[in-house]
Amino acid sequence: MSAGERDVEAEVATASIGREGRRAALALFRELVAPYKWLVAGMVVTLLCDIVGMLYIPTELAALVNTAIAARDADALAGHGVSMLVAAVVGSGGCIASYYLASKFAANVGRDLRVRVYQKSLELAHSDFEQFGTGSMITRTLSDANVVQQMLLMGFIMMGPVPVTCVVAILLAFGVDPVMGRLLVAVTLVILVIFGLAVWRSAPIFVMLQSFIDRMNVRLREYITGVRVIRAFGRESRERERLDSTFESYADRAIRVNLVFSTCDCATFFLMNVVESTILWVGADRVGAHAMQIGSISALIEYAMLIMFFMMMAQFAILQMPRGLACLSRAAQVLSATPVILDPEVPAELPSGDDVPAEVARFDHVSFRFGDADEDTLHNLDFALRRGEVTAVIGNTGSGKSTIAKMLLRFHDATGGRLLFLGRDVRDVSQHELRDRISYVPQRAWLFSGTIAQNLRDGDTKATDERLWHALDVAQASFVHELPDGLDARVSQGGTNFSGGQRQRLAIARALVRKADLYVFDDSFSALDFKTDAALRHALSGELEGAATLLIAQRVSTIRGADQIVVLDEGRLAGVGKHDELVRTCPTYRAIVESQQMEGGEADGE
Incomplete structure (x- = not known):
């Protein structure tokens, strides 16, 4: 046999x-x-x-x-x-x-x-x-x-x-x-x-x-x-x-x-x-x-x-x-099968309008361990995401960066501490309402078969064509203007008829169509060249002023202008601060910067 x-x-x-x-x-x-x-x-x-x-x-x-x-x-x-x-x-x-x-x-x-x-x-x-x-x-x-x-x-x-x-x-x-x-x-x-x-x-x-x-x-x-x-x-x-x-x-x-x-x-x-x-x-x-x-x-x-x-x-x-x-x-x-993630019997309502706090999300001494793991993936994380600020997360491969994004969307629940969103524990809020207030670009830019417009309207089914074009312009997806069918251009399953950078920009545009309290970009700029990366970050800075932004990235050049940089080392908080401060005070961050400079000046390239 x-x-x-x-x-x-x-x-x-x-x-x-x-x-x-x-x-x-x-x-x-x-x-x-x-x-x-x-x-x-x-x-x-x-x-x-x-x-x-x-x-x-x-x-x-x-x-x-x-x-x-x-x-x-x-x-x-x-x-x-x-x-x-x-x-x-x-x-x-x-x-x-x-x-x-x-x-x-x-x-x-x-x-x-x-x-x-x-x-x-x-x-x-x-x-x-x-x-x-x-x-x-x-x-x-x-x-x-x-x-x-x-x-x-x-x-x-x-x-x-x-x-x-x-x-x-x-x-x-x-x-x-x-x-x-x-x-x-x-x-x-x-x-x-x-x-x-x-x-x-x-x-x-x-x-x-x-x-x-x-x-x-x-x-x-x-x-x-x-x-x-x-x-x-x-x-x-x-x-x-x-x-x-x-x-x-x-x-x-x-x-x-x-x-x-x-x-x-x-x-x-x-x-x-x-x-x-x-x-x-x-x-x-x-x-x-x-x-x-x-x-x-x-x-x-x-x-x-x-x-x-x-x-x-x-x-x-x-x-x-x-x-x-x-x-x-x-x-x-x-x-x-009983899902691990369940809504509470009486979900708490998230604040809206003038009642929305400045602190959009907070990791309150959060730890997390996968069900089949012997030790925690994340250890005692304590930091906040604030409205109008860009918070970046960087760390070596396997340090738990994407897990942070998934916890915000409640794909995973904390095994220790609390994760708060708009002042409410995410476990006390319905999953639908939580995710309706967050716009997410996954690490793998996945598109569905259909048209570009249909994919973008996954962010908001009622979005007008003008809003879709605006999101595409902010996402630096100018190539859509050059397509004969424009918004009606066909997308194959997974978006395989577009390049990796084009898929990422379309996924970013889809996220921008939604008006959210928190925008999460999970290593979403990795397939972009430095010029497009810089232009996109500049456009986003004006587009997302009223929301909190979480930017997960591998390149220092992508995050150096963030209001707050969270440095992870094997799931632990190695440092929190701005770029210049962390270069002086955080050995882990300084090592990342120096390694990227040695590889070709990526840390300083714009």
Whole structure:
């Protein structure tokens, strides 16, 4: 077994559904079905019409042969014919209606499940999201919901008629002849044993297939995203082998399932022929003994074929049940997850207007530790962000600079001390209101597929075109003026049709569209040349006068004019002050300045 297969087998071993998983899946199923009780009732009624029509036709056919034809009674023949026609119309109408209602029911439940899982993913914190993984969350939202939808549709259409058809057909057979009734009971039991063995063999494989889909999603997303790195290092062959091993493992399990299906089908078709021959043989003997009439043989064959036909259809639905149950369980895991970051039951209101304090945010002896870490990432930070001032944060890689920005947005909560925003502890404020008062440019400038205008209006959906152009001008995104479509220019997923510097400027413009109390720039100037960097900072100084600004950067030239510079050293506060003061008093900051000067005068370059 390859390393890739061992990885997947390990995942599958931890993904098996236990009793709690089944209980959670069934509870979720009841919640999803509850809003559609009347739709389910309509499905049942129309399905019964379909079954009654199907079973009534062979019964009338037998009566037609035994009475009307034998007695050469034209009126009776016409009467039976009309009854069969009515049964056909009722059965066909019920079949069409039941299929339509079942499709509508399954589609609605699938939609509700996708919406619930997606909405839950929006509530999860970063640490919560990591326990599932991006690839797995995509699978649970799309593939798993589709499996559940198909399970419901197939389950109703293919399994729904089975119990009623079997019971009624057997009772009708007993009404014709007890011997033939017992024969149909024996046939039904044999088919149930065959299907039981098929389910027993294939159910675990179906559960494994969903984990393989997870793995394929993860690897495909990883390879497609990192295709340039793979090509740059000539790793195509190795990565192809790793991906092929996952594909082969999935194909191997799928082949096993298909083998079970084909074996079951062959056995059922063989049994159908045996049953038909047996009914003819036993029926002829019973007719010869005057125990039954010859027309009843056709009815009995039809009863047997209907039982076996629906049982064959049911095998596909039955084999989907374990897979659907596994998918429901996986969705229930997401829906039952309690986010680490929660809103208070009664959120405090943030001040507005004249009541807004000059101190926009304060780190009050704040410490932070990731859930899986052995020590704090940030240690006892104590500084404030004030309105009208630019506060810069600088430090070596891994010193916790971006964590500060994420804590302000409450992507993480402090594990020690308090983080105040407009005088309120951020844990006492709703996440929506907090983030509505902050404008954020992430370290990775991510853009969404659509137009430039649509991306900019993520900052404010009501922003006018004039406001968008103003934000672009402040962000030094003059290249948009040169685009043929201007604001309507298309943006590919992630903004890959723009350069890194252009993406950063568009992300900055998006943040400037929002009128906020605090603007956070998380290393947002790293892809800009020194001239554009300087021009942008000059433009921002006049644009953000009434707000607090947090500027996280690696280059000293970007932050040297800040009103306050916070220097971090391995998550600890190494110094707070202005550039000239820190050069004299803070060894850590002075070392950063000197290293950048040695690398080419970056600290002094404008």
